[in-house]
Amino acid sequence: MHWITRPGWPGNLLAMAAGALTTLALAPFDIWPLALVSLIVLYLGLRELNPRQALVRGWCYGFGLFGAGTSWIYVSIHTYGGASALLAGLLMLGFIAAIAWFFALPTWLWAKWVRRNNAPLADALAFAALWLGQEAFRGWFLTGFPWLYSGYSQLDGPLSGLAPLGGMWLISFTLALTAALLCNLPRLRMNRSALIGGVVLLLAPWGLSLALKTHAWTSPAGAPLSVAAIQGNVEQSMKWDPAELDAQLKLYRDMTFTSKRADLIIWPETAIPILKESAEGYLSMMGKFAADRDSAMITGVPLRQLGGHGEYRYYNGITVVGEGDGTYLKQKLVPFGEYVPLQELLRGVITFFNLPMSDFARGPADQALLQAKGYQIAPYICYEVVYPEFAAGLAAQSDLLLTVSNDTWFGTSIGPLQHLQMAKMRALEAGRWMIRATNNGVSALINPFGKITETIPQFQPGVLYGEVVPMHELTPYLRWRSWPLTVLSVVLIGWALVARRVKRQTASCADAL
Structure with missing residues (x-):
């Protein structure tokens, strides 16, 4: 003492x-x-x-x-x-x-x-x-x-x-x-x-x-929806390599084509590692496949938009094809991973300050939620799910929660498991189901009590199958923050x-x- x-x-x-x-x-x-x-x-x-x-x-x-x-x-x-x-x-x-x-x-x-x-x-x-x-x-x-x-x-x-x-x-x-x-x-x-x-x-x-x-603070807003979350397990060294682009697109396409029919098909963060405008044909093909199955497909994909000064701005995003609609641009960016503070001084000093896709802009605050199968889905890209107040703001408008991530950056460390724990807390706070789709794990379905109902092994490709239930009504935390x-x-x-x-x-x- x-x-x-x-x-x-x-x-x-x-x-x-x-x-x-x-x-x-x-x-x-x-x-x-x-x-x-x-x-x-x-x-x-x-x-x-x-x-x-x-x-x-x-x-x-x-x-x-x-x-x-x-x-x-x-x-x-x-x-x-x-x-x-x-x-x-x-x-x-x-x-x-x-x-x-x-x-x-x-x-x-x-x-x-x-x-x-x-x-x-x-x-x-x-x-x-x-x-x-x-x-x-x-x-x-x-x-x-x-x-x-x-x-x-x-x-x-x-x-x-x-x-x-x-x-x-x-x-x-x-x-x-x-x-x-x-x-x-x-x-x-x-x-x-x-x-x-x-x-x-x-x-x-x-x-x-x-x-x-x-x-139970919330109640079902409809019938359960089946989910197929694709975990590609693409090595980080291959992720942004142009020589590996076709292999990655083929991997996700084939895993989806051979998967069981599901209402929601989920791909992880930047599963399509090229700009959306360059992947329109590919997305159109996947959208037709999803629509033919009466499914909505949601995938991570980077985008660019023309800014007010005539310069392109790049965003980390999610988009929906098939039986759904909407595109979401990430708002909470990871320092050094998605943008470099003081980049005029730091870029070029070491490789870490010049990582691929580390020049993203922040998406606007007043974005609409994603829509799929007639329900509102609150999207969180990677780091965003760790912000309680930010996550609650989107969750209060939603029927389901979705977070997509690429935790390959963490390797075999405790990072991905800490990240998963925070996603589980967001589900508990909101009284809503959470779908978590990642490149290499931990992919999981989380119920409104913060418990995992389905998951698949980390560090290997696979498809996570299960059901989630759209929920309505607000927990006291979502109402009052x-x-x-x-x-x-x-x-x-x-x-x-x-x-x-x-x-x-x-x-x-x-x-x-």
Whole structure:
């Protein structure tokens, strides 16, 4: 306990280890209690630190979290980005050191302005509010990096019933509040009213979640639809090679032609690795095949459009042929994978900064959903499914959810399984079926409770067959999003700031007297 609460490197290293523990609470390990342990260590470790010490402690926690949880970045840079092992390691360390500041700044703020050691119940509530603010800010600043949120640990845990109420955000808030309340129970025992309030706050969210775990917030909007999701397992080294284009188009064509009849035929992200305008004949052929089967076919394909200044802009997109309609342009782009920040300086420095198709533009925000077989489908291309609020905005207009991806960039790392876990959470939050079609796995069908009903092996070609059910009605989270929790958090932090200021003024007056 002494190492946890006092300043110095023993405590900082322990905070780093605590951050790494969160990775074990998430996919593919799913040891959910470790998320709570991690938060307990962080909360206790900030109790006696001054702002500068808290900043270092928070940075160490973030470094441990991202160092353990984003190891797949090394695979992307080294194996597929062409960087040497040394350079890839240095780039990864630089990235981790930079994003660890997402924890350093809130912990500095906590120690300087928000912490209330003399009011343990209010202190626990303020800690949960600031923790939520940290996660929200991390998902927004500079397009965001909404990865490794603690709430995902509860997808198969006791708090999963809260997801349709307040999304993953409510779960994260509850975990932080629980951790702080458990730490403060000895202090709360000195005040009977505070103790009763603390116990109620501690137990109520867990009891509510358990009561709601099997509650269906949405209902079927029609009969089940059969699905055939094609997993081509095309090597990343072949993906954008012009010499391999015909082989890839033939692969998806033949796998589709020999598949069982299905209402929805789904191909993954950029399954057609050439511009849509160059593949019109091919798409027309596949559209006729789908229509003859009374099917809708949805595929990833890049597009270009003429911009206002007479220059073409390129987009990562999805289009529908056969018994459906619509084209969607990706809005949330992956830095370096789909666009290069400061590209005037970085392009050409190493191969990683000049990857194929790394000059995409962002699609407009006011796009219509895809339509297939008479239903509205909310599309998410790869990275987009990890943004809770963005995903909820599309899901609220939809009957079905669809995410297509090419997780080949992650290799055999834990990245694809983390990505899948976030897609499962989106289905649970929305109370809707999710179709997930990827190039090399994990392709899956996910029900409205966030459970996989069908999947096929990773790293091999195959066709995923199953059924999904269009759903209507909105979960509370789709209806209200994170606004109620945001308002509560702002009030709690504001309360802490005002109370601390009043205490300081009172102390100054007492000293003056």
